[in-house]
Amino acid sequence: MSVSTSPRPAGLAPAPAPFLDVRDLRVHFPTEDGLVSAVDGVSFTLEKGRTLGIVGESGSGKSVTSLALLGLHKGTRAQVSGEIWLEGRELVALPETEMRALRGRTVSMIFQDPLSALHPFFTVGSQIAEAYRVHHKVSKKEARDRAVEMLRRVGIPQPERRVRDYPHQFSGGMRQRAMIAMSLVCDPALLIADEPTTALDVTVQAQILDLIRDLREEFGSAVVIITHDLGVVSDVADDILVMYGGRRIEYGTSREVLTQPQHPYTWGLLQSMPHLTGDVGERLNPIPGTPPSPINRPDGCSFHPRCACKGWVPQGRCTVERPELRPVAGAAGHFTACHLTDAARQEIRGGTGLTEERGTGTTRAAR
Amino acid sequence: MTAADERKHAVSTTQPLTGRTTDRPAGENLLEVRGLHKHFPLRQGIIFQRRVGAVRAVDGIDFSVGPGESLGLVGESGCGKSTTGRLITRLLEPTGGSVVFDGEDITHQPAARMARARRNLQMIFQDPYSSLNPRHTVGTIIETPMRLGGVNPPQGHKKRAQELLETVGLNPEHYNRYPDEFSGGQRQRIGVARALALRPKLIVADEPVSALDVSIQAQVVNLLQDLQREFGIAFVFIAHDLAVVRHFSERVAVMYLGKIVEVADRESLYTRPRHPYTHALLSAVPEADPDAMRRRERIRLAGDVPSPIDPPSGCRFRTRCWKARDRCAAEEPPLLRADGSAAGHLTACHFPEEPSVRARAEDIVLDPALAGPEGKS
Known part of the structure; x- marks a missing residue:
């Protein structure tokens, strides 16, 4: 690939190989209705001690990407191509037996719904201990002590007692903590959290995010x-x-994308969210339309049917040519895939072009 | 146990009426809720079921909604906000208290009379998938309330349904389609059209956007806002997303464990929360602006919401509150206007927060070890 896959300044360090390097990952599912290209050429890198946030709506391919990192598409009909390099090892072509040795130990996952990810028939403690015993030759007693220690570390009160409880005896937030404890029991080098707080209330969400941050610093x-x-x-x-x-x-970088977003879709996402401060009289500015079907993606830029800025690009290029990810001028390590020129983008962002075009009756814009 | 017994039980536990939530005289309110209770009995035994306790889902709440007004109801899961919505629309039978809608007491009205009140009292549900009958066409779904309510619009049912589809931003030609042909956001629009069919005075919207994608949420919020302004419909807007509620509702009530702990107009509530719980709730919402996140104070509540089967004595929030003292356990704080609050801003707390904005600079991070056995029953 000609474009660097790292969002960090290229001149920072001639880093050897990044810790996690995903190159041109593609996951396709053949179905009766046609080929579902859930993930279509995704690349990114990640260093130890850092957090990457993957953002997208339902159907954007974010969860399928995370399952590919864990090798969970192996043995299914999914067609996975591209490369996933983790600590110098390639995971896509890795046989399932070797992947099993990594799963849980080196790569580990926190799922969205803790109630369906924990087995209702076994105690929380035995499930955590099992995850440890798979990868370590220890006695049951040692594994149980480890489970108690992990529960304590994720902030569950009275872990010696709670380790004998079943998942249904835990509240939603505590289940999510127990699952985090399970995924961290082998000190994984890479932790994947798929919507870890979506099912939780805001006060519990804040606790869990604090916990993930602390654990990242600790491990x-x-x-x-x-x-x-x-x-x-x-x-x-x-x-x-x-x-x-x-x-x-x-x-x-998080700051660049949130404060200087470059893609019309990112603008749309930020503008469609209500805030806790600011003018309440202001109307929300939603993105019209709905996300595209993964079987029939539009030609060219897949966002163009919903994009308000495609008029700025001459000759309808958006509808025929797929934009490549290009560096943003003046912002090292910031990339966007859009045909808009920097000048046009400046004009749209600076002027009222965007709001005028989008503000008129977009709620009425049915498919 | 019969329903009458349950009612008697509940009435005996009714708290004295607390302060009024608006300055309007009672007659001018569209909806008046007084001392509303809903206790779900817990039974034990297989043949002779004994009543062993009750889940106090809603435990004595008072509020009112004026014509054309939007009241937001926020709180964490299990606080009783959805139960409240279902009590107002009488999808659940209240155990105690009263609901007066449009000058008529509908608390225990029989089903036949209730059907008449429902002409003016409609509901929008959370899940756009399970709230529409998959075997009915969109047209049938929207016409059903008109047929049941005995309403015959001059232009005919079909024409009216098509007008409604247009009002909510759908193509009137989709009249004969089935719900599964629509996306989540479009289905929610169908639900809105159904609620509008009888031109109601009040719509109870129970988490109307939380099942939708971010970009679709804004479309539906804007639609509801347009309808509210255009037709002067009053809303009870139930949601857990504080930012959405702030955007939609002029007045906001915060619930915790079956009680309203604070109610105020949105400006006052979001900038000068007086109840520690409201304060903590607001500080826990993550914002997409990294600078705003850095400036904000952070209050981290430890532990979980206690069980509504056996709520803490006195103030129900005291087990997680950093200001709790002996008095909080002994005496339940009434919902009153605290010193320094704006008119109509009521707080149920013995030791309300300072009325100034951002009173504390330092973080309050509660030690999870303190949560102990009390944090979870």
């Missing part, structure tokens, strides 16, 4: 956090990757 793990909530990524992520229709459309 120096790399964290990939997948969410649709820009507030959550702003809170914990160092870098942000915005996905739409299975592709990357914007990639950069």
Whole structure:
């Protein structure tokens, strides 16, 4: 690839190989209705001790990407291509037996719904201990002590007692903590959190995000956090990757992407969110239309049917030519995939071009 | 146990009426809720079921909604906000208290009479998938309230349904389609059209946007806002997303464990929260602006919401509150206007927060070890 995959300044250090290097990952599912290209050429890198936030709506391919990192598409009909390099090892072509040795130990995952990810028939403690015993030759007693220690570390009161409880005896927030304890029991180098707080209330969400942040600092793990909530990524992520229709459309440091967003979709996401401060009389500015079907993606830029700025690009280029991810001028390590020129972007952002065009009756814009 | 017994039980636990939530005289309110209770009995035993306790989902709340006004109801899961919505629309039978809608007491009205009140009292549900009958066409779904309510619009049912589809931003030609042909956001629009069919005076919207994608949420919020302004419909807007509620509702009530702990107009509530719980809730919402995040104070509540089966004595928030003292356990704080609050800003707290904005600079991070057994029943 000609474009660097790292959002960090290229001249910073002639880093050897990054800790996690995903190159041109593609995941396709053959179905009766046609080929679903859930992920279509996604690349990113991640260093230890850093957090990458992957943001996108449902169907953008963010969860499929995370399952590919864990090798969970192996043995299914999914067609995975591209490369995933983790500590110098390539995971896509790795046989399932070797992947099993890594899963849980080197790469580990926090799922969205703790109630369906924990087994209702076994105690929380035995499930955590099992995850430890798979990878370590220890006695049951030692594994149980480890489970108690992990529960204590994720902030569950009275862990010696709670270790014998079943998942249904835990509240939602505590289940999520127990699952975090399970995924961290082998001190994984890479932690993937797929919508870890979506099912939780805000006060519990704040506790869990604090916990993930503390644990990253304590263990120096790399964290990939997948969410649709820009507030959550702003809170914990160092870098942000915005996905739409299975592709990357914007990639950069968290601060760059949130304060200097470059892609019309990112603008739309930020403008459609209500805030806790500011003018309440202001109307929300939603993105018209709905996300595209993964079977019939539009030609060219997959965002163009919903994009208000395509008029700025001459000759309808957006509808025929797919934009490549290009560096943003004047912002090292910030990339966007859009045909808009920097001058046009400046004009839209600076002037009222965007709001005028988008503000008129977009709520009425049915498909 | 019969329903009458349950009612008697509940009435005996009714708290004395607390302060009024608006300055309007009672007659001018569209909806008046007084001392509303809903206790779900817990039974034990297989043949002879004994009543062993009750889940106090809603435990004595008072509020009112004026014509054309939007009241937001926020709180964490299990605080009773959805139960409240279902009590107002009488999808659930209240155990105690009263609901007066449009000058008529509908608390225990029989189903036949209730059907008449529902002409003016409609609901929008959270899940756009399960709230529409998959075997009915969109047209049938929207016409059903008109047929049940005995309303015959001059232009005919079909024409009216098509007008409604247009009002909510859908193509009137989709009249004969089935719900599964629509996306989540479009289905929610169908739900809105159904609620509008009888031109109601009040719509109870229970988490109307939380099942939708971010970009679609804004479309539906804008639609509801347009309808509110255009038709002067009053709303009870139930949501857990504080930013959405702030955007939509002029007045906001915060619930915790079956009680209203604070109610105020949105400006006052969001900039000068007086109840520690409201304060903590607001500080926990992550914002997409990294600079705003850095400036904000952070209050981290430890532990979980206690069980509504056996709520803490006195103030229900005291087990997680950093200001709790002996008095909080002994005496339940009434919902009153605290010193220095704006008119209509009521707080149920013995030791309300300072009325100034951002009173404390330092973070309050509660030690999870303190949560102990009390944090979770």
